[in-house]
Amino acid sequence: xxxxxxxxFLSASVGDRVTITCRASQGISNYLAWYQQKPGKAPKLLIxxxxxxxxxxxxxxxxSGSGTEFTLTISSLQPEDFATYYCQxxxxxxxxxxxxxxxxxxx
Amino acid sequence: EVQLVxxxxxxxxxxxxxxxxxxxxxxxxxxxxIHWVRQAPGKxxxxxxxxxxxGGSTTYADSVKGRFTISRDNAKNTLYLQLNSLRAEDTAxxxxxxxxxxxxLYGLDVWGQxxxxxxxx
Numbered sequence: 001x002x003x004x005x006x007x008x009f010l011s012a013s014v015g016d017r018v019t020i021t022c023r024a025s026q027g028i029s030n031y032l033a034w035y036q037q038k039p040g041k042a043p044k045l046l047i048x049x050x051x052x053x054x055x056x057x058x059x060x061x062x063x064s065g066s067g068t069e070f071t072l073t074i075s076s077l078q079p080e081d082f083a084t085y086y087c088q089x090x091x092x093x094x095x096x097x098x099x100x101x102x103x104x105x106x107x
Numbered sequence: 108e109v110q111l112v113x114x115x116x117x118x119x120x121x122x123x124x125x126x127x128x129x130x131x132x133x134x135x136x137x138x139x140x141i142h143w144v145r146q147a148p149g150k151x152x153x154x155x156x157x158x159x160x161x162g163g164s165t166t167y168a169d170s171v172k173g174r175f176t177i178s179r180d181n182a183k184n185t186l187y188l189q190l191n192s193l194r195a196e197d198t199a200x201x202x203x204x205x206x207x208x209x210x211x212l213y214g215l216d217v218w219g220q221x222x223x224x225x226x227x228x
Contacts (some may be wrong), residue, residue: 028211029211030212031211031212033213033214033215035152035214035215037152042202042204042218042219042220042221043144043152043202043204043215043218044218045207045214045215045216047214048207048212048213048214048216049212049213052212054214054216084151086151086152088152088154088214088215089211090142090154090157090206090211090213090214090215091211092140092157092159092164092166092209092210092211093164093166094166095154095166095167095168095169096142096154096157096168097154098144098151098152098153098154099151100151101151101152
């Protein structure tokens, strides 16, 4: 299974609504997670099962989708949200996979 | 505090070997699947390997199959990754990460800080 994120890069302003798409090469139900990574830091789990927000993650983050198309939405971009975002599919008994990443930068 | 701490990275020549360790604390290590993920300089995240609760099931990325071996010692709360026949393209930060639950609905909720492996002559 391959995951393709779009866009690879986006430039946005504080307060903007931002949407990142992740497309799977075949149907994966809702078996998708989203991560945020800042430079020099380990990734942070934001969303699992396509739409379940992890404890402590701000409610401006949301996820949706099923099958082959998924989205991560940030409803109002904050300064601390500028980072790289990755989608991921994990199947316990098959190799896992990440999308190539989407870098969100300040306009 | 729930945490994972990697160690064992370093500079190694092509064809050489290293063993990475990942020490767990603050949770019942034997209750969780654990994964290795790597990130080459300036590149994205790449899944490497995973291991189930008791070490009886392991899976590898095609790029490392036959060269890397994942294992765990639940008595020592420690995960290992043996890296053999290293290539320049194995140069990366290696992270260990805990899967938060059983099955594909769950993501990797606890990550170590990473350990750097550099393969160069």
